[in-house]
Amino acid sequence: MKLVEVTLRHLQMEMKSPFSTSFGTFQMKDFILLEARDEQGTVGYGESVAFSSPWYNEETFKTNWHMLEDFLIPMLLGKELQHPDEVSDLFSAIRKNNMAKSTIEGAVWDIYAQQTNQSLAHALGGTKDQIDVGISIGIQNSVEELIEVVRGYVEEGYKRIKVKIKPGWDVDVMRRLREAFPNVAIMADANSAYRLEDVELLKQLDAFDLTMIEQPLASDDIIDHATLQKQLSTPICLDESIHSLEDARKAVELGSTKVINIKIGRVGGLTEAKKIHDYCMEKGIPVWCGGMLEAGIGRAHNVALTTLPNFILPGDTAGSSRYWEKDIITPEVTVNHGVIHVPQQAGIGYAIDQEAVERYTVMKKTYN
Numbered sequence: 001m002k003l004v005e006v007t008l009r010h011l012q013m014e015m016k017s018p019f020s021t022s023f024g025t026f027q028m029k030d031f032i033l034l035e036a037r038d039e040q041g042t043v044g045y046g047e048s049v050a051f052s053s054p055w056y057n058e059e060t061f062k063t064n065w066h067m068l069e070d071f072l073i074p075m076l077l078g079k080e081l082q083h084p085d086e087v088s089d090l091f092s093a094i095r096k097n098n099m100a101k102s103t104i105e106g107a108v109w110d111i112y113a114q115q116t117n118q119s120l121a122h123a124l125g126g127t128k129d130q131i132d133v134g135i136s137i138g139i140q141n142s143v144e145e146l147i148e149v150v151r152g153y154v155e156e157g158y159k160r161i162k163v164k165i166k167p168g169w170d171v172d173v174m175r176r177l178r179e180a181f182p183n184v185a186i187m188a189d190a191n192s193a194y195r196l197e198d199v200e201l202l203k204q205l206d207a208f209d210l211t212m213i214e215q216p217l218a219s220d221d222i223i224d225h226a227t228l229q230k231q232l233s234t235p236i237c238l239d240e241s242i243h244s245l246e247d248a249r250k251a252v253e254l255g256s257t258k259v260i261n262i263k264i265g266r267v268g269g270l271t272e273a274k275k276i277h278d279y280c281m282e283k284g285i286p287v288w289c290g291g292m293l294e295a296g297i298g299r300a301h302n303v304a305l306t307t308l309p310n311f312i313l314p315g316d317t318a319g320s321s322r323y324w325e326k327d328i329i330t331p332e333v334t335v336n337h338g339v340i341h342v343p344q345q346a347g348i349g350y351a352i353d354q355e356a357v358e359r360y361t362v363m364k365k366t367y368n
């Protein structure tokens with residue numbers, strides 16, 4: 001496998017409804033769609049999950065474009081590759097910039113799966129032909145509105161409900177949500193909105209039988225999370241703190257986390273995501289696949305990764321129609337009663353919808 005041409009596209013897609021977190025509200029998605037072609041003419045796709053502003057991590061749409069154009073594409077163009085795992089080895093010479101690395105690595109995995117005539121799920125070692133999924137709901141205008149939104153998704157059959165919390169929108173909200181839905185799997189994502197001093201407040205969440213509390217403390221911490229976990233009965237799940245297998249190992253050894261949210265972009269690609277999955281399986285730490293409000297290519301990669309056996313908790317991979325009037329893949333990712341049927345065709349199993357891609361394209365540039 002040897003990449004001979006890479007095209008970067010700036011796509012702009014508007015979400016059906018705004019998504020609010022403890023960091024702010026998000027509605028317009030500007031992102032990079034990467035198309036790579038190898039010497040046999042096989043085409044693979046990758047999607048950058050970096051947002052336009054650095055509120056989730058330090059990467060942005062522009063830093064990703066710069067890293068791909070000036071470093072990552074030049075490193076891969078014309079390079080003979082035997083296996084996609086070699087990409088992250090090559091990229092280890094570059095610090096961080098995981099979402100940029102993941103964008104092109106995902107396209108190489110897609111090409112590899114096609115050329116070995118297997119689904120991406122199978123190429124990764126996936127064992128499931130369907131996956132259970134949950135849904136992540138942004139902060140709403142009122143608790144009443146949140147309860148109605150949750151009711152809709154529970155009726156649709158989503159296997160787990162994830163809601164955002166932040167100071168002032170936490171204990172009372174979760175109490176009323178649990179009262180309304182006594183038997184639904186509910187978790188809370190704080191996106192680092194709390195400090196260790198908030199431990200007494202966070203302990204009140206133990207009363208609501210949440211499946212986990214995601215990233216309550218600082219986005220680069222594993223020490224204070226270990227201190228906090230000793231005082232909470234609810235499992236802590238880490239998201240932003242885990243950038244690599246090494247981070248996962250240290251967090252598990254310190255007792256900072258009992259569940260890990262794996263996001264392909266955050267950890268630098270599918271190879272590292274698989275390594276974290278395998279390590280957590282060995283240590284009895286369940287994982288699930290987080291979401292970054294992806295369009296169809298990123299969503300397809302998430303579906304494939306979730307087929308690995310230790311993805312035993314429902315993730316954030318809701319259906320395309322939850323986010324977009326029209327997604328950039330055909331068929332779109334659909335969820336039926338909380339289940340996605342995993343495509344078995346070679347590659348990611350979803351075709352690109354060229355008309356939609358052209359419609360959303362703001363600009364594009366080809367490198368060869």
Ligand SMILES: O=C(O)CCC(=O)C1=CC=C[C@@H](O)[C@@H]1C(=O)O
Binds near residue numbers: 021136318
């Ligand atoms: O893609 C989805 O539907 C899940 C989105 C989601 O919950 C998040 C996306 C990006 C940052 C956060 O707000 C949050 C998360 O941390 O998991």
Ligand SMILES: [Mg+2]
Binds near residue numbers: 191215239240261290
């Ligand atoms: Mg999160």
